[in-house]
Amino acid sequence: MTAARNWKSVCAVDDIPLLGARRVARPRGLPVALFRNAEGGIFALLDRCPHRGGPLSQGIVFGDSVACPLHNWTIGLDDGCAREPDSGCTPRFSVRLQGTAVQLDADELATRALDEPPPIAPGNRIVVVCQ
Numbered sequence: 001m002t003a004a005r006n007w008k009s010v011c012a013v014d015d016i017p018l019l020g021a022r023r024v025a026r027p028r029g030l031p032v033a034l035f036r037n038a039e040g041g042i043f044a045l046l047d048r049c050p051h052r053g054g055p056l057s058q059g060i061v062f063g064d065s066v067a068c069p070l071h072n073w074t075i076g077l078d079d080g081c082a083r084e085p086d087s088g089c090t091p092r093f094s095v096r097l098q099g100t101a102v103q104l105d106a107d108e109l110a111t112r113a114l115d116e117p118p119p120i121a122p123g124n125r126i127v128v129v130c131q
């Protein structure tokens, strides 16, 4: 039997632009980037490219991927991994929609990927944190 998740509402789905991203700040660690693709899928990755730390939240969303704004690596939104010929993965976070609320796992937010160094270029999108 698996433990029940501790889901936390972080924003409304419409707070995430279609084919865009928003960042969710955490008390510790880098922000989490929420992405919304053309099909309405919502994805959550650490806002840090596995190449050299670029802010994925400022990348271009297409299909089920995001193109990093620094060197154009393609990162899968579903697994956080670079597409060939590149390699490496950024941590992924569990995310779900409850009605119009986007929810993240509070335990993952508090514990996952806390030691990743900051991105090379700081993000400049609005940080959305709903209580």
Ligand code: FES
Pocket (backbone or CB within 6 Å): 049, 050, 051, 052, 053, 054, 068, 069, 070, 071, 072, 073
């Ligand atoms: S930092 Fe993302 S492609 Fe280089």
